Amino acid sequence: MSGEELENIKQTYIEERKQEARQGVVNVIVHMGTCGISAGARGVFDALVAELGKLNLAHIKLKTTGCAGLCSMEPMITIELPGHSPVRYGNLNAKKAIEVFYSHALGGQIKTEYAISVGLERPQMRVAGE
Amino acid sequence: MPSASAWNGLRCASQENEVISTVTKIAYCSDRQCKYRKNIDVRKLLIDALDSIGLREKITLVETECLISCLDGPSIMFLPGGKVYQVSTTEGFSEILRDLITTAEHSTAFHFNVPAKNRKIPHITDVDFFGKQELIVLRNRGHIDAESIEEYIAHDGYQALYKAVTTMSPEEVIEEIKNSGLRGRGGAGFPTGRKWEEARKYTAGPKYVICNGDEGDPGAFMDRSIMESDPHAVLEGMIICGHATGSNQGYIYVRAEYPLAIQMLQHAIDAARGRGLLGRNIMGSGFDFDIKIYPGAGAFVCGESTALMYSIEGKRGMPRVKPPRSTESGLWEKPTCLNNVETFANIPRIIVNGSEWFNSIGTEDSTGTKVFSLTGAVKNVGLVEVPMGTDLQTILFDIGGGIQRNGTFKAVQLGGPSGGCLTDEHLTIPVTFDSLQKEGAMMGSGGIVVMDDTNCMVDVARFFTQFCVDESCGKCVPCRVGLKVMLEILEKIITGEGEPDDIEKLEGLANHVAKTAHCGLGQAAPNPVLSTLRYFRHEYEAHIYEKRCPALVCTDLIRFEVDADTCKRCGVCSRVCPVDAITWVKRELPVLDKEKCIRCKSCIRACKYGAIF
Numbered sequence: 001m002s003g004e005e006l007e008n009i010k011q012t013y014i015e016e017r018k019q020e021a022r023q024g025v026v027n028v029i030v031h032m033g034t035c036g037i038s039a040g041a042r043g044v045f046d047a048l049v050a051e052l053g054k055l056n057l058a059h060i061k062l063k064t065t066g067c068a069g070l071c072s073m074e075p076m077i078t079i080e081l082p083g084h085s086p087v088r089y090g091n092l093n094a095k096k097a098i099e100v101f102y103s104h105a106l107g108g109q110i111k112t113e114y115a116i117s118v119g120l121e122r123p124q125m126r127v128a129g130e
Numbered sequence: 131m132p133s134a135s136a137w138n139g140l141r142c143a144s145q146e147n148e149v150i151s152t153v154t155k156i157a158y159c160s161d162r163q164c165k166y167r168k169n170i171d172v173r174k175l176l177i178d179a180l181d182s183i184g185l186r187e188k189i190t191l192v193e194t195e196c197l198i199s200c201l202d203g204p205s206i207m208f209l210p211g212g213k214v215y216q217v218s219t220t221e222g223f224s225e226i227l228r229d230l231i232t233t234a235e236h237s238t239a240f241h242f243n244v245p246a247k248n249r250k251i252p253h254i255t256d257v258d259f260f261g262k263q264e265l266i267v268l269r270n271r272g273h274i275d276a277e278s279i280e281e282y283i284a285h286d287g288y289q290a291l292y293k294a295v296t297t298m299s300p301e302e303v304i305e306e307i308k309n310s311g312l313r314g315r316g317g318a319g320f321p322t323g324r325k326w327e328e329a330r331k332y333t334a335g336p337k338y339v340i341c342n343g344d345e346g347d348p349g350a351f352m353d354r355s356i357m358e359s360d361p362h363a364v365l366e367g368m369i370i371c372g373h374a375t376g377s378n379q380g381y382i383y384v385r386a387e388y389p390l391a392i393q394m395l396q397h398a399i400d401a402a403r404g405r406g407l408l409g410r411n412i413m414g415s416g417f418d419f420d421i422k423i424y425p426g427a428g429a430f431v432c433g434e435s436t437a438l439m440y441s442i443e444g445k446r447g448m449p450r451v452k453p454p455r456s457t458e459s460g461l462w463e464k465p466t467c468l469n470n471v472e473t474f475a476n477i478p479r480i481i482v483n484g485s486e487w488f489n490s491i492g493t494e495d496s497t498g499t500k501v502f503s504l505t506g507a508v509k510n511v512g513l514v515e516v517p518m519g520t521d522l523q524t525i526l527f528d529i530g531g532g533i534q535r536n537g538t539f540k541a542v543q544l545g546g547p548s549g550g551c552l553t554d555e556h557l558t559i560p561v562t563f564d565s566l567q568k569e570g571a572m573m574g575s576g577g578i579v580v581m582d583d584t585n586c587m588v589d590v591a592r593f594f595t596q597f598c599v600d601e602s603c604g605k606c607v608p609c610r611v612g613l614k615v616m617l618e619i620l621e622k623i624i625t626g627e628g629e630p631d632d633i634e635k636l637e638g639l640a641n642h643v644a645k646t647a648h649c650g651l652g653q654a655a656p657n658p659v660l661s662t663l664r665y666f667r668h669e670y671e672a673h674i675y676e677k678r679c680p681a682l683v684c685t686d687l688i689r690f691e692v693d694a695d696t697c698k699r700c701g702v703c704s705r706v707c708p709v710d711a712i713t714w715v716k717r718e719l720p721v722l723d724k725e726k727c728i729r730c731k732s733c734i735r736a737c738k739y740g741a742i743f
Contacts, residue, residue, distance in 0.1 A: 001406040001413055003292050006283060013284035031272055033358050034390050035351070035512075054192045055155060055209060066359020068272025070259055071351075072511035078272070087251065088272075098195040102157065106212035110251065117254040120273065121265060 021082040026060050026105045029078040029086075033067030039074035040093060047094035048077075048101060060105060073116060079104045085119040153231050155209040157192040170217055172204045179224035185231070259510045262529050264491065266499050267475045268515045270360045276394045279401040282362040288407055290478035294370045295415040300330060303374040303481070310485035311497035312477075316342055316433075316470035317545065317574045318650070319496070319563035328457040329375040329467040337377035338461045339368050340468040342438060343384040343391065346430040347546025348597060350577030352501040353471040355513050357384065357391035360475065361398035365421060367474030369412065370481060372419040375467045380421040383438050386428055395423055430601035434649050435460075435468045437603065448603045449649035470575065472501055492518030496562035500573070506543075506580035507534050514578075519560040522552070526580060537582035541665065545574025547594040547601075548654030550661030551587070570661045572654070586683035587666040588673055591659045592620040598655035609652030612643040616659060625686045628674035637663055682743065685729050689743060692720050697741035703733035 030036070030045045048062055068076055073090030077097055080086040087110055089100050096114055103111040110118075158172045173191065180186040192209075205216045208231070215230065217223075255261040265271070274281040282288070294303050308323025329337060341364060345353040357364060368380045384392050399421055402408040410418045424442050431437050432447040439461045441447040460466025476498060480488045492498050496518035502525065505511050509531030516525060522542060526532070533539050541551040550571035559565050563573050581590065595617045604610045619636050622628055640656035640663075647653045663670065672678050679687040692703075697719055704714035711726035712733060722733075722742075734742050 003296065003413070006288055006292055009280055009283045010286075013280050033355060034388070035355075037390070051194070054194075055157070057209060063275055064277075065272055065274060066276055067355045067513065069263075069268065069514075070510060070512040072509070076272075085253075088254070095195050102194060102207060106157075106207060106209065107214050108212055109214075112251060115251045117257045117260065118251045119253045119255065121254055121260055121263075121271075 020061075024059050024082050026082065027063055027078075027080040027086075028060060028101060028105050029063045029065050029080070031066065031068050031074065031076040031078070032064040033071075033074075035067050035071035036074040036076065039071075041075040043094045044075045044077065044092055044097040047098055051098055051101060057106075070116070076116070081105075081108065087118045088116045089114045090116045153189060153208045155190045155192055157194045157207040157209060159195070159204045159206070160193045161195065161204070170204055170220060172206065172217055175217070175220055175223055176206070176227075179227045182224040183228045183231075189231075258528050259512070259531065262524060263515050264499055264517050265515050266479050266491070267356060267363070267472055267501055268360075268513060269479075270363070271355070271513070272359070274360070276359050276361055277397050277401075279362060279398070279405060282360070286482065287362055287478075288366055290481035291366050291369055291407065292413055294481050295373050295413050295417055298481075300374045300376060303370060304330060306485050307374070307477070307480060308485075310480045310488040311495075312473065312480060312488065313496060313563060314470055315472035315476070315500065315575070317548070317572065319573060322469060322473055325457060325469070326371065326374050326467060328455070329377075329465050332458055332465040334465065335376070336379060337375055337464055338466040339371045339375065339377045339380040340435075340438070340442075340461065340466060341368055341380065341382040341471055341474055342433065342435065342468055343382055343388070343471045344426045344433040344438060345385065345388075345471075345575060346433050346601075347548070347575055347577045348594075349503065349505045349543075349579040350546055350575050351503045351505075352513055352576050354388050354391050355503075356471050356475050356501070357388065358394050361391075361394045362402065363475040363478060364395070364471055365398055365402055365408070367469075367477035368421060369408065369419050370477050371467055371469065371474065373417055375465075377465075377467065378418045378420070380419065381424050381442055381461070382421060383424045383426055383432070383442060385432075386425040392423060392425055399423070429603070430597075431603045431649075431651055434651060437649070438468070439466065446603075448605045449651070451648070472576075493560065493562050495564060500561070500576055502576045502578050504530050504578050504580070506578070507537060507582040507585070508532065508580045509534055516561075518562050521558050521560055523557040525561070525578065526557070530580065533580070533582045537584065539580070540583050540585060541581045541587065541590075541662075543571075543579040543581065543590065543594075543658070544577070545572040545654075545657075546577045546579075547597045548572065548650070548657055549574045549577075550657045551581070551590070551665065552661075553665045570657070570664060572657070584681055584683070586679050586681040587662045587669045588620065588623055588679075589681075589683050591662045592617065592624060594658035595620055595655070598651065602652065602655075606646075606648035606652060608643045608646040609648065609655065612639055612647070613652070613655055615639060616643070616656065620659070623670065623673045624679075624684045626673075626677050626684075628670075630674065632674060633663065633667070633670050678743075682731070682734050685731065688729070688731070688734070690722055690724060690727055690729065690733075691743060692722060693741045693743055694719055696739050698739055700738075702736050702738075703742060706732045706736040708732060 030041055032041050075092045076090045078086045078088050100111045103109050180189055205214050207214045270285055304323055304326045312322045313319040314322055343353055408420055426432050429447050432441045434449045435456055436450045437447040456466045456468055489497050499515050499517050501515045504514050514529050541553050543551045552571050556569055566573050599613045599617050602609045616639050619632050640659045644653055644656045669680055672680050677687055682688055699717050701714040704712040704720050709726050709728055711723045712720050714720040
């Protein structure tokens, strides 16, 4: 791999994300670190898979990521609507996660009862080199 | 969401034409609460309505949990589009439904309703737990998919590797790391640049790079999280280390108790190999490097560098005498550069942003950030990355949110079984490698266990000593026998058989073990005892002289009697007692039958006034 290829992968990825946003793709991200799994994230994930199976919607993408840092609030999920800041939910279970999924991912209404925060963690200005 | 009146206000338009629908599915709420409160069977209603408008075949019904809000239910949601309507009437339902289906613009543009009830949700940077942290190592946490190398690359991954192997000589890389002042995050704080320089100096090949992921301290889980959520950062750091030290083979020693970390790392290694970032001729530079995972078999002592290397060689994991240092003669007696997971994860950021940037974070002698795993009696349990030099007050009370259940802060144990505890008088000291050492604790790998007034410090010391006794490899006498005798004394004190000179015996023995034990484990094992003796001597004295455990933890020292002065005669103790050992008559002092009592302490936990002692 050369530096050019590295840059290519990056640009392709960014372009894909932009394309997805234009198509209205909604990301439902389950935090599946060990802490999350031990608190029941696997159940949340399976419930969402089952729900998506019933609905068969092309514009919902179910993803996984690692621990978000706040282990005591696991299981957590993050919902990203195109053009909106991601919203993080915590202290969920399968039922609550499905409520969040319908209300926010499909209905566009933030489920305020379970929401922890909105937005990404402080962009590391120095890391980004800006 | 349209209100009930809007829903009712929709007039039915009688059309004879066939209904054309862009709605393909209708999700409906099946919550029993809604169904019974309004006495509406939504499923039946929908089936009848769809039958009557001839869309039964075209629209699928999906049964779900609660949609939007139970108070407004039952509701239905049109998909695609996600418009939600509440069902407030059954009259003329099929006409209204047809109207909604035909008039709603659902097709391709996804409609998002304006939030009706908008409790202000704070921005993540305004949440103390997240906002007060500074992320270098954990910068991708909860954000990228660990199984996608593309996502890591898109977040500036492998840029550092590219920069290092194509534009920097090994000496330049080492110089950069040395200038950054990065110190090993595994506990001892040895300067990483100097270690790499030494490993580079020895020419007898092959050389090895080892990543120490044998995180064994009770209450420490930062390395696990790094390996799980950002495995490529660790790999990138290791490859750069290989380039700098002139090694072609790396090992990651991960404890077998971390199956997910192993899985993620293996996935990352395979992906990196597939992309030519591991293997032969990395990025066209002519440099070869590969990494293997070696799962540890569950011995705490294998976190010690020399024991770890023996373990990889297939021998019994026991520390050996240093020197020679492992940089001279390590794995298979070859020069080996061993660093901690977090240290490696720091490397890519230093190479990309330069040592000056790294120097600007933290304090003069401890640069950069440190990841702590915050656990115990704090509200927010989790991973905390703060610049070196942040005080404990900020970590425990601002980020950690203070003590659970409004308890009182008592002590904090830093560095696991090798560290010591600190009290509230130390909350203001800046956390650096040297400042903690001075106070008798140590940075360790970064586990912070917070204790409140329900923790007995003698019991805590016993717990950590027990841990070290279990994990001692048995090679040297001070650790094998000394710790065992210390444990026996502690157990005597806890069971109420403590004798007046036990504290002195314990202290003397602890000092001896610290001075004479062979490796880091043994030398640091007495720290919990020594530091609790230093700050909580009165608790030891209460156990020995007064036969009393102030925190009411040590069961043998609890008398299980009710204090007539503090008792408010509420009777809660008698209600929680599982064996009915407490008899209570209204407005009378409860009487505890010691014959029946099984010493489960339910009454003590339930009593708000601390009247049972």
